[in-house]
Amino acid sequence: MLRNHFETEHNLFRDAFRSFLDKEVVPHQEEWEDAGVVDRSVWRKAGEMGFLLPWAEEEYGGTGLKDFRYEQIMCEELAAINEPGFMIPLHSALCGPYIAEYGNAEQKARWLPGIIRGESILAVAMTEPSAGSDLAGMRTTAVDKGDHFVLNGSKVFISNGLLADLVIVAAKTDPNNKHAMGLFVVERGMEGFERGRNLKKLGMKSQDTAELFFNNVKVPKENLLGDAKGGFFYLMNMLAQERLTNACGAVAGAEAALNATVDYVKERKAFDRPVAHFQNTRFKLAEMRTQIDVAQVFTDRCVMDHNQKKLTPEVAAEAKLFTTELLCKVVDEGVQLHGGWGYMWEYPICKMYANARIQRIFAGTSEIMKEIISRGMKL
Ligand SMILES: Cc1cc2nc3c(=O)[nH]c(=O)nc-3n(C[C@H](O)[C@H](O)[C@H](O)COP(=O)(O)OP(=O)(O)OC[C@H]3O[C@@H](n4cnc5c(N)ncnc54)[C@H](O)[C@@H]3O)c2cc1C
Structure with missing residues (x-):
């Protein structure tokens, strides 16, 4: 189905980003997968090309493109090449905005230029070993000591956990109020800030996911x-x-998985005919095509609503719930239609399957999305 919310400048941006990925990312994907982390240098290269925080003001080195369609394009192109480790969206669309939105002028001037240049890589640390969905249950504390806070606690499953130079850490600030917490920018090298091992995962092999430890870390007030x-x-x-x-x-990601599967079933033969010719195959693929088109229209509309600051948390939760459940269904059917080859790491569908599974869990599980949506329905 033709999409109609992109203009010429978006298409040009997509071409430029795709060329960048072809040149600077695709040739390194296997090496990064083996290393469990992407090379730092790719962040700087992306910064040089203006792909990091393109929405940020020019005074900090951004291009002032306050249009979520650019973020959408980058998410799409990274999904299309199935690169889970080079998380520009985490850096640009998740972490950067905390600094731009809640940082003061001095903090923005101090941090944003390096973040935009790709010299300071970002992470956000909310989840703890005993608190994920229930964020208010976190135990990390920050105690006010006048000109600084003292941070104690630990975080787990932190994306960019090893590479990050600046980590936005959520910590409790009032023992009598479970919702009172602050966001502290903990910098690489601060005394008492330690990183654990790179956690071994089902998928997203090129992404460094780590535990972080805070033992009496003195965080200056200027970093709140x-x-x-x-x-x-x-x-x-x-x-x-x-x-x-x-x-x-x-x-x-669902679109990429569908394309990979269509290509495969046209080539693969069973019972003297291409697997694509079985009615089961055609019907499965037709269902996927339909569902992806419907999901795409809904997502594009959410992007445009978000541009106008009209996207509600409930509708954003609907978008995440529907699309990530769909992705997991499509990759599962995709593996099935590949037969045994779909279970082999050398086939893209296998990696897509492994990478997809976390999407229904992180950034709020599907169950939490349903909680948010049903709360909006006053249930
Ligand atoms: C690869 C990876 C990367 C991640 N990156 C980050 C990161 O960068 N920063 C960060 O802070 N976190 C990150 N996370 C953590 C992620 O956001 C959490 O794992 C997720 O929010 C779920 O929390 P949990 O693992 O503690 O599960 P739990 O909260 O223990 O949930 C367990 C099960 O209980 C269900 N459940 C919980 N509460 C309810 C409820 N009220 N109603 C119904 N069911 C419920 C859940 O849906 C789930 O099925 C990452 C995780 C992974 C695996």
Whole structure:
């Protein structure tokens, strides 16, 4: 189905981003997968090309493109090449906005230029070993000591956990109020800030996911974003954009999985005919085609609503729920239609299957999405 919300400048941006990926990412994907982390240099290259935080103001080195369609294009192109480790969306559309939105002028001037140049890689640390969906249950604390806070606790499953130079850490600031938390920018090298091992995962092999430890880390007051008790609200506020990002990548991932499967079933023969000729195959692929088209229209509409600041957390949750469930269904059917070859790592559908599974879990599980949506229905 033809999409109608992109203009010429978006198409040009997509061409430029795709060429960048072809040159700087695709040739390194296997090497990064083996290393469990992408090479730092690719972040700088992306920065040089203007692909990091393109929405940021020119005074910090951005291009002022406040149009989520550019973020959508990057999510789509990364999904199309099935690159899970080079998480521009995490850096640009999830973490960067915390600094732009809740940082003061001094903080923005201090951090944004390096972030935009790809010299300071970002991560956000909310999840803890005993608290994921229930963020208010986190145990990391930040105690006010006058000119600084002292941070204690640990975080787990942090994307960019090893590469990150600046980590936005959520920590409790009032023992009598479980929703009182602050967002603290913890910098590489701060005393008491340690990183654990690169966690071994089902998929997303090129992405460094790590545990982080904070033992009496002295964080200067200048590194607190916004209000020391407002962090919970800030997180909730930003999660809608994060979920839209997931949706953009999930539909594109489903499209890529469908294309890989269509190519395969046309070539593969069984019982003297291409697998594509079996009615079961055609019907399965037709169902996927239909569902992806429907999901794409909905996602594109969410992007345009978001551009007008009209996307509600409930609709963002619907987008994440629907598209990530669809992605997982499509990759599963895709593997099935590949037969045994679909289970082999050398086939793209196998990696797509492994990479997709987390989409229904991170940035809020499907069950949490249903909670948000049903709350909006006053149930
Ligand atoms: C690869 C990877 C990358 C990640 N990156 C980051 C990151 O960069 N930063 C970060 O902070 N976190 C990150 N996470 C963490 C992720 O967001 C959490 O894993 C996720 O939010 C779920 O939390 P949990 O794992 O504690 O599961 P739990 O909250 O323990 O959930 C377990 C099960 O209980 C269900 N459940 C929980 N509450 C309810 C409820 N109220 N109603 C119904 N069912 C419920 C869940 O849906 C789930 O099925 C990442 C995780 C992974 C695996």
